[in-house]
Amino acid sequence: MSPPRVVELSYTPPGFVRDALRVARKDLLIEFRTRSAFIAAAVFAVLSTAIFRFTWEQGRVSPLDLAPGVLWVIFTFSGILGLHRSFGVELADRALDAMMASPMSRESIFAGKALANLAFVCCVQALALPAVGLFFNLPAGQFWWGIAGVSLLAAIGLVAVGTLFAAITSNTRLAELLLPMLALPFFIPVVIPAAQVTSLLMNGRPFAETVDWIKLLAAFDIVFVAASTVAFPFTLEE
Amino acid sequence: MTSSSASTTVSDSRTESPSAPSGMDWFLIAAIAGVIGACVNVLLFTPSELRQGLAQKIFYVHVPAAITGLYFSVIPMAIVSGLYLWLKDERLDRIAESLAEVALVFVAVVLCTGPFWGKPIWGTYWQWEARLTSTLFLSFVLIGYMVMRGAIEQPETRARLSAIIGIMAGCLVPFIHLTVYMFTTLHPMPVVLTPNFTKQNLSPEMLRSFLYSLSAFLLLFVAMARNRYRWATERDRLQVLEDQR
């Protein structure tokens, strides 16, 4: 009797980047189909900008003084809106256990989720930046590229820490309270340099003045990304 | 695994002398007496500072509490949390829990006594200055730590997740200090009097009183943490007994 034909299934060996991208793609697909968190974050961003705009005394306070703070408040809190969802979505059907049982490494699960969150935060930032610029009649100029760059750099740090804390709090009772409560003190060392750079750039200061803050921001990013990646496997039960 | 380590702690607390049935913790009482003695020494036997007057005496409570609560709690807590993740010994988790709670008490004292020193000296109750901001954020982290511990019921999960927060807090605090320190040097604050500037101007009697205060508060911290740890041990032992019934 001839041996049964073996059907070759396509098999890609596990690889960190490939797995991370796979997880990120899954998360982003889910988010794209439901769009719930993104809409919530977008509405929050536009609404807060509007509120800050209408409570702003135009003669007394220059928009260049107010806008950096408004921008970073919006970035920080809309980021949190997306973070809770990143592990909340796995709670149904215990999908996280399935991911842990797969040959993917824990670190690549973390990287994938963080990448998805980063894409989410960047989309919100892409919406909020023009909104703030429009609402506050900010001048156009080269500095917007600098602000976009520092926003991306800060988003990396925020997302690294935020994803870790989302993983920690997702299974607890008071998850929606705990995530902002735990994450916000850790956001501060990222937001302070970023807001300083934003303020300096908006006020037309030369790039050289911002270099110290950018170095500090990059240092925090490295520390937070490394610490979160190392700590993440411990958040998952054996 | 939990039950075997619980039985380890049960036998440990049988071999070590338990607190007496009347509940007297003599070490804690001695530490409290030491702190009272230090305060009496400061209030009655230490000279006042010329410019600041009597308000300067707040320094003898505020600064030791700050040094103890910031430096002697967070770093040990981070180390103990790391050790827990490595060794999985639940006693380490109890130590971390006790350190965090007592640290929160000391940080509360720092944050509440500081403004009363700031108002007569700086003219304002609060400044977004390096040490104040670091202390405030540390209190947020500690509060978050305690709230999270209360929200998780399974001991192993609670210990594991708390340990992660403990380690992250240990990474965070020196960096916050660095950030805000940079913030004050890049944008120098007009008011630069800090709680520590008087250390250079301390006369020998003041320095002696300060060191006495510092050691008294350190001892109080250790005594409180020890008492809290022993309570946690008894509580967990009782929990195991109740679960077995």
Add this chain to the structure above:
Amino acid sequence: MRIELVTFHERQDSAKAQVVDSTSATTGQAEPEFRTPQNAGYMHIAYIVAAVIYGSYLLILRRRWSSLRQRQNSAAPSRR
């Protein structure tokens, strides 16, 4: 730690001369009171606040021990 504090002092000392003048200008508050008698009130309040915080925590510890003893007595009276 000690070295770091001294460095911080040196920075502050060089700016100390400007302290008194710039305080009111920046904070808009009244000149800080350096007169001795007025500051006694602040000292009293601070010490009382510290005593209240420590005392409350010690009371909490004591209450925890007594409720633990109660639970122990009700859980396993034969062991006591």
